[in-house]
Amino acid sequence: MNNKKIWAGRFTKETDKRVNDFNSSISFDARMYREDIEGSIAHATMLGECNIIDLEESKAIVEGLKGILADIESGKLEFDFNAEDIHSFIETELTKRLDDTGKRLHTARSRNDQVALDIRMYLKKEVKEIESLIKKLITVLTDLSEKNLQTVMAGYTHLQRAQPITFAHHIMAYSQMFLRDLERLKDAYKRINIMPLGSGALASTTYPINRRMVCDALGFDEITQNSLDAVSDRDFCIELASDLSILMMHLSRFSEEIILWDSWEFKFIELDDAYSTGSSIMPQKKNPDITELIRGKTGRVYGDLNTLLIMMKGLPLAYNKDMQEDKEAIFDAIDTVKLSLNAFIPMIETMTIFPENMREAAAKGFINATDCADYLVKKGMPFRDAYKITGEIIRLCIENNLTLETLPIEKYKEFSNKFEEDIFEAINLETCVMQRKVEGGPAPESVKAQIEYIRNKIN
Structure with a gap:
């Protein structure tokens, strides 16, 4: 029989090719080759140190594994996509090179705990890379905010102009979202960084292994505490996919605003030519395809999370x-x-950024209406009365194609004798923004504090 499976002893027939193709995972788990080899090096070293296999054979296995790693990375050794998975590929290659000595590597180990180890090691590396990218994004956003502390724009609710803020304040809202994404990933990393090797197939092993030696060698914080759970746990994958889904949701929300702002209807910003695309038929088009793709790809990540949840539920x-x-x-x-x-x-x-377009749009939306009402409140009027009067003034402005800034003071006084010339300073958009000095608010000094807070968090 010419069966090359590492589990071939029990079987009398070759596996049907269709089963091989269906069962194989090397096409996608080959990316974990480094983690598989590094985990095997730690395992082989421990086997030798604990006298479970001969120390010299342990050293030979380690050197053999290092050779395989070097050959893969140099391109000398190519993956055999007929292999069942990356784990069996590397073990088979080691056996080719070391014969019986190579066969000792899998002593006191199952593919179940080996796979659990490899994926945790791989995810640890990837989480750190994503954390680095998020920090870079937050840095770009804080730098952009710092340059636009005085850039007045309308803040929106229901996609309707609502109250005056600054572009810096708006951008810092996204910085806060991405900071939470960063903190979630750091928290998820703690639960990924637990070492499962030594759990065996499900019931550990009778060999006198030293799990903590392997744990320390591979840079894990702790070992898993239950062998059944260790090989069947994928909570850490689900948690990471959930965190990535939230991150993509934030990117998608931001992308939607970029799409709006980049349109001729808003024209608050314009994307660089290097990050836009054109049309095959309309010469004038400059499309924000990156942001549109991010919106679309967000659903893809949600699908990945759903796949994991449904896979594990039963x-x-x-x-x-x-x-x-x-x-x-x-x-x-x-x-x-x-x-x-x-x-x-x-x-x-x-x-x-086009600050003048933001300011012009802000001036047309009666976004200083609340400040007009607050002006009356500060002069002793109950807020609900001030609210009603301000609403009546706005109706008059709309009927006469005026704004709160251009309505004559005589008209104001027809609604209340509390109005004086200082109303125009009170409803000036810059004044409206500058007076919102509450912690977390849009006043420049408040946004500066937000920027400092964020930078301290990511450094």
Whole structure:
């Protein structure tokens, strides 16, 4: 029989090719080759140190694994996509090179705890990369905010002009969202950074292994505390996919605003030519395709999260083959997030801001109406009365194509004798913004404090 499976002993027939193709995972788990080799090096070293295998054989295995790693990275050794998975590929290659010595690597280990180890190691690395990208994005946003502390614009609710803020204040709202994303990833990392090797298939092993030696060698914080849970747990994948989904939701919301702001109807910003695309038929078009793709790809990451949740919801303990589906889902979520951030960051960094357009739009929306009402309140009028009078004034302005700033003082006085010339200073948009000095508010000094807070958090 010419069966090359590492589990071939029990079987008398070759696996049907259709089953091989269906069962194989090397096409997507090959990306974990480094983690698989590094985990195997730590395991082989421990086996030797604990006298479970001969120390010299342990050293030979370590050197053999290092050689395989070097050959893969140099291109000398190519993946065999007929192999069942990356784990069996590397073990088979090691056995080719070391014969019986290579066969000792899998002593006191199952593919179940090996896979659990590899994916945790891989996700640790990827989380750190995504954290770095988020920090870069937040830095770009804080720098942009610092340059636009005086750039007045309308803040919106229901996509209707609402109250005056600054562009800096608006951008810092997204900085807060991305800061929460960063903190969620850091928290998720703690639960990823737990070492499962030594759990075996489900019931650990009778060999006198030292799990903490492997834990320390691989830079984990702690070891798993239950062997059944260790090999059947994918909570850390689900949690990471959930965090990435929230991150993509924030990117998608921001993308929607960029799309609006970049339109001729708003024209608050213009994207750089390098981060826009054209039309195949309309020569004038300059499309914000990056942001549109991010909106679309957000649904893709949500789908990855849903895949993981549905995959796990009905599985009895311990490991089940369904769990092989974890990798494509979480890898896709990671790849999509990194791709999106790598395009989004320089797009934001290079876009042009049009402060005059923001100010002009803000002037037309009666966004200082609340300040007009507050003016009356500060002169002793109950707020509800002040609210009603201000609403009547706005109706008059609309009927006569006026704004609160251009309505003559005589007209104001027809509504209340509390109005004086200082009403025009009170409803000046810049004044409205500057007076909102509450912590977290849009006044420049408040936004400066927000910027300092964010920068301290990410450094």
